[in-house]
Amino acid sequence: MKFFRKVLKFANLKQNRYPILIWMLPVFTAFFLQMFSFGINRILFKNVLENSATAFVFVCFALIFKNKLSKIFQHILFYIFVFTNLFETIYLSIFKANISASSIFIILETNLAEATEFAEFYLNPTLIFTAFVFIIIAVFYAIRPGYFILKSVFNYEQLIFVSCVVLTIFLMKNRDYLQFNFIYLSYQSVTEYFEEQEKMKDLHIDQPLVEIEGFEQIRDIDEATFVLIIGESTTRNRMSLYGYQNKTTPYLDQILPEIDKYDDVVSSHAFTIGALKDALTLNGLKSSNDFSIIQLLNQAGFKTFWLSNQRPIGQYESLVTKLAMASDVYITKNTALDGSITPLDEVLIPEFEKAISDPAQKKFIILHPLGTHMKYSDRYPSGFEKFTDQSSSNFDHNLAHSRSNAYDNAILYHDFFIKNIHERLTKIEEASFMLFFSDHGEEVYDTIDFAGHIDERATPSMYEIPFFLWRNQTFQNEFSLKIDTKRPAFLKDFVHSLSDLIQVKFDGYDTTRSLFSDDFKIKDRIIGNDINYDKELKR
Structure with missing residues (x-):
């Protein structure tokens, strides 16, 4: 019982009620907007769990640092969190499917003209409203930010936060929730993208002639178009x-x-x-x-x-x-x-x-x-x-x-x-x-x-x-x-x-x-x- 009292004191729930609400606001906003465009299904509930876990990882990571630096990280990570929820919601609204690494890979290979046409083609009142709602959340946070403040009752608190980050990510990967995570998929696709670029360099795919093993002309062609x-x-x-x-x-x-x-x-x-x-x-x-x-x-x-x-x-x-x-x-x-x-x-x-x-x-x-x-x-x-x-x-x-x-x-x-x-x-x-x-x-x-x-x-x-x-x-x-x-x-x-x-x-x-x-x-x-x-x- 003494341990749980310490945990509750450490969590400082009364003072942290507002930060909890403000961090969960993008999660439930995404859920209701996705439900409106996609209908209720198991993917939406998995997204809620994945997004909640992501918020927890972000907060724990920010709390590894002290005082002003912690607030700076909380501030930056909150805006990243709002953007990822906005992007996932827009993607679901358009394609009625979860975002994937290959989708992000395609974005990396997309030029400005294609991006402009894509936006013009799919832009509709629902997407405008979705973007507007998430912008309001971001602006509201800028006006009234909410920072987690924990009471010091444990030794090695930084180690606790590091452990929470590592354990949560491990559980997300183990339970196959990372497949829905925009940041993880972005990392995966960017890595794959640069690996492909290096592979193309190694293969000299842009060079007119390479060694083609066993090349042989079955018959000579003198003239052809x-x-x-x-x-x-x-x-x-x-x-x-x-x-x-x-x-x-x-x-x-x-x-x-x-x-x-x-x-x-x-x-x-x-x-x-x-x-x-x-x-x-x-x-x-x-x-x-x-x-x-x-x-x-x-x-x-x-x-x-x-x-x-x-x-x-x-x-x-x-x-x-x-x-x-x-x-x-x-x-x-x-x-x-x-x-x-x-x-x-x-x-x-x-x-x-x-x-x-x-x-x-x-x-x-x-x-x-x-x-x-x-x-x-x-x-x-x-x-x-x-x-x-x-x-x-x-x-x-x-x-x-x-x-x-x-x-x-x-x-x-x-x-x-x-x-x-x-x-x-x-x-x-x-x-x-x-x-x-x-x-x-x-x-x-x-x-x-x-x-x-x-x-x-x-x-x-x-x-x-x-x-x-x-x-x-x-x-x-x-x-x-x-x-x-x-x-x-x-x-x-x-x-x-x-x-x-x-x-x-x-x-x-x-x-x-x-x-x-x-x-x-x-x-x-x-x-x-x-x-x-x-x-x-x-x-």
């Missing part, structure tokens, strides 16, 4: 080419007899970095002998071009930028010099014309347009605003209809962009092909009341991508491929399919993973956060 178009956020389920009710791809529909349209291709991730890291490198940068498709084509003697309308974060920061820099010619039309203006994808057409006119005998040209990336209404000019009435959305409200129509219009313009590339390519006499796929798909009010893409809330449309190949007559006469458009394929295996197209092989080349090989074998397609697409998501 090969084109790869990497779409952005385009699901095949919104293309009339794949049976969609709105005529969103009139040109592709027209040339359908000339193309090989693959009906069952999925991406490995619902975000660009993860998807393209898997698709454009041999092993997703997971092994010391890894290389990119650009380096493979350079090794095969092609002059490589990367023409992009994607804005890089910085010259040496983005994974995709680094991959692109291995090209002989790297041009991006969407730069910081453009300010907040995002150019339409047609700005790439003059650059493409220059590339196909280049005197090099063998050319490989990658086009990386913005495609149907959010904000959808910014992806096309007014002349392509064809779909304006009741949309095909499965959710009947104004926002769903307006976004669905904008997305369909964006695909219509993307079809026009592809038309311009294809028509210029048809004039070339040497062997040529045009291969198109999207990095990932997009959910646009199809199976859930949401527009966007996120691994943490996987839907079929986020992974089901268009994949088609056009080959001119010269290519068809000179190259033999196995064409079976019903094969269930995985974008993660793209390097192996490309190797068959350009007639090369190397150590690690696997014919069972190539769409164009007789040896192709069907395998489980593990997507996103370890989801077996064929068993858990495929419709």
Whole structure:
């Protein structure tokens, strides 16, 4: 009993009542706001426990220090605590899923233009109200701060606080609550981000040539122009080419007899970095002998071009930028010099014309347009605003209809962009092909009341991508491929399919993973956060 009396005296509950209330205010504010947007479920209660434990860790850490320094730490940590609760609440409100390390990793790779579009796309009265409430809490604390003051009744009090911090974090990790903690996830993702940066340096992924073990050209190609178009956020389920009710791809529909349209291709991730890291490198940068498709084509003697309308974060920061820099010619039309203006994808057409006119005998040209990336209404000019009435959305409200129509219009313009590339390519006499796929798909009010893409809330449309190949007559006469458009394929295996197209092989080349090989074998397609697409998501 004497010990408990000491504990109560030490806690000084009467004097610390206000600090307890003010620190718990963000916790319960987050809970009620999340409940309003997300509904009541077990995740919300876990968040309350995790946030309460985080508050306890912050306070104990601040109390390790004495007097004025302790108050300074309490003050700083309280504002950090308010921000983390605000961020988690906004994330839950938008995505109806808990934040993850991969989400924060994506933020680190996001440029200002994308961040601005994201904010414009998802901004709504609920988010404004949420931000306003948390700002009020922060301002109130600034006006009337509450500092914990404990009475000294134990020896080695600093050791007690250190023990409380360590024990609480251990219990949170042991009980799997750290998976919901913004600060822990931030640390984890930042660490992973810089590890990836170092890995890319070690692999020299931005260098034109690296040692590709066992590289061999199966046959010599004297003259060729090969084109790869990497779409952005385009699901095949919104293309009339794949049976969609709105005529969103009139040109592709027209040339359908000339193309090989693959009906069952999925991406490995619902975000660009993860998807393209898997698709454009041999092993997703997971092994010391890894290389990119650009380096493979350079090794095969092609002059490589990367023409992009994607804005890089910085010259040496983005994974995709680094991959692109291995090209002989790297041009991006969407730069910081453009300010907040995002150019339409047609700005790439003059650059493409220059590339196909280049005197090099063998050319490989990658086009990386913005495609149907959010904000959808910014992806096309007014002349392509064809779909304006009741949309095909499965959710009947104004926002769903307006976004669905904008997305369909964006695909219509993307079809026009592809038309311009294809028509210029048809004039070339040497062997040529045009291969198109999207990095990932997009959910646009199809199976859930949401527009966007996120691994943490996987839907079929986020992974089901268009994949088609056009080959001119010269290519068809000179190259033999196995064409079976019903094969269930995985974008993660793209390097192996490309190797068959350009007639090369190397150590690690696997014919069972190539769409164009007789040896192709069907395998489980593990997507996103370890989801077996064929068993858990495929419709």
